[in-house]
Amino acid sequence: MTELRHFLDLDQAAPETLRAMLDSGARMKRSGGKESALAGKTLAMVFEKPSTRTRVSFEVAMQSLGGKVVILEPEGSQLGRGETVADTARILSQYVDVIMYRTSSSENLTEMVEAASIPVINGLTDASHPCQIMADVMTFEEVVGPIAGRVVAWCGDANNVANSWIHAAVRFGFEFRIASPEGFRPPAGVLDWARANNGRVSVGADPVAAVTGADCVVTDTWVSMGDAQAEKRRAALTPFRVDADLMAKANPKAIFMHCLPVYREDEATAEVVDGPQSVIWTEAGNRLHAQKSILLWCLLGDAGLA
Ligand code: CP
Ligand code: NVA
Numbered sequence: 001m002t003e004l005r006h007f008l009d010l011d012q013a014a015p016e017t018l019r020a021m022l023d024s025g026a027r028m029k030r031s032g033g034k035e036s037a038l039a040g041k042t043l044a045m046v047f048e049k050p051s052t053r054t055r056v057s058f059e060v061a062m063q064s065l066g067g068k069v070v071i072l073e074p075e076g077s078q079l080g081r082g083e084t085v086a087d088t089a090r091i092l093s094q095y096v097d098v099i100m101y102r103t104s105s106s107e108n109l110t111e112m113v114e115a116a117s118i119p120v121i122n123g124l125t126d127a128s129h130p131c132q133i134m135a136d137v138m139t140f141e142e143v144v145g146p147i148a149g150r151v152v153a154w155c156g157d158a159n160n161v162a163n164s165w166i167h168a169a170v171r172f173g174f175e176f177r178i179a180s181p182e183g184f185r186p187p188a189g190v191l192d193w194a195r196a197n198n199g200r201v202s203v204g205a206d207p208v209a210a211v212t213g214a215d216c217v218v219t220d221t222w223v224s225m226g227d228a229q230a231e232k233r234r235a236a237l238t239p240f241r242v243d244a245d246l247m248a249k250a251n252p253k254a255i256f257m258h259c260l261p262v263y264r265e266d267e268a269t270a271e272v273v274d275g276p277q278s279v280i281w282t283e284a285g286n287r288l289h290a291q292k293s294i295l296l297w298c299l300l301g302d303a304g305l306a
Contacts, residue, residue, distance in 0.1 A: 009128050011171075029142075040066075049124065092116070099119070128163045129164050133161070133164040135283060136259070139286045152176050154179070155207045156241075166186060181236050184233075211249045219268055242272050255278070256273070293305055
């Protein structure tokens with residue numbers, strides 16, 4: 001049996017495959033194409049958490065490649081009544097060709113992958129958000145140029161999105177500096193993996209040190225889906241807010257990125273979010289093109305990206 005092409009995390013994907021996906025996504029953005037590449041294929045999306053961008057961009061990506069989409073949520077499916085993730089995977093594997101799964105825990109994702117006999121795409125867990133970071137790297141390269149050798153600074157909660165940025169730093173060869181308070185830092189395992197793979201990833205508590213000379217400043221919500229104690233989190237993270245003074249420490253041509261949804265005046269001021277250095281709308285738009293190449297690779301392999 002051929003090995004399934006799951007898209008689970010950037011540390012599990014070959015750098016040349018990720019590069020081919022980015023190039024293919026950028027090509028499709030520029031000149032379209034592949035309108036019937038996935039004709040006859042169906043994507044099932046399973047959401048245990050809310051979504052706007054991931055949901056719509058995957059649905060439109062699949063349709064514009066000629067495929068079809070079905071969506072499952074706990075409400076309205078037997079998942080909400082205790083049918084296991086593994087049983088759901090076995091059933092879906094008989095009806096559709098690929099599963100995109102957004103779940104609260106990486107254990108659930110593993111359960112889905114182990115029971116599925118079709119490719120599974122990680123649409124966000126508490127530990128990572130690889131589809132987002134493919135769109136983010138694509139956006140950096142579209143706006144700034146090749147990301148290899150550049151500096152990206154993260155200020156705030158080093159959450160699931162930050163973990164995928166760390167993976168990307170190693171896979172695409174850029175420096176990633178994190179400024180976050182104790183208790184809001186990446187898991188040791190992710191940092192150890194970066195170190196073992198010669199990644200240039202640093203973690204500190206000084207936003208100015210992280211941002212100085214950076215080519216991109218990135219942050220995310222202080223209260224991710226499922227996080228408790230929102231007020232306590234806000235208090236700890238307030239010194240890490242991205243404002244105009246902090247952006248002024250970065251490279252003058254630096255861009256500001258955020259995966260969205262954004263909470264203006266929490267993790268970043270409205271002045272920055274809606275300001276001239278912000279590329280958040282291009283970033284959100286690029287989810288569509290990145291999603292297309294992820295689907296093409298999962299269903300057709302490297303040939304699908306050519
Ligand atoms: N950035 C992102 O994944 O957005 P959604 O939660 O709306 O899908
Ligand atoms: N860190 C956020 C990302 C949302 C797309 C969350 O997990 O809620």
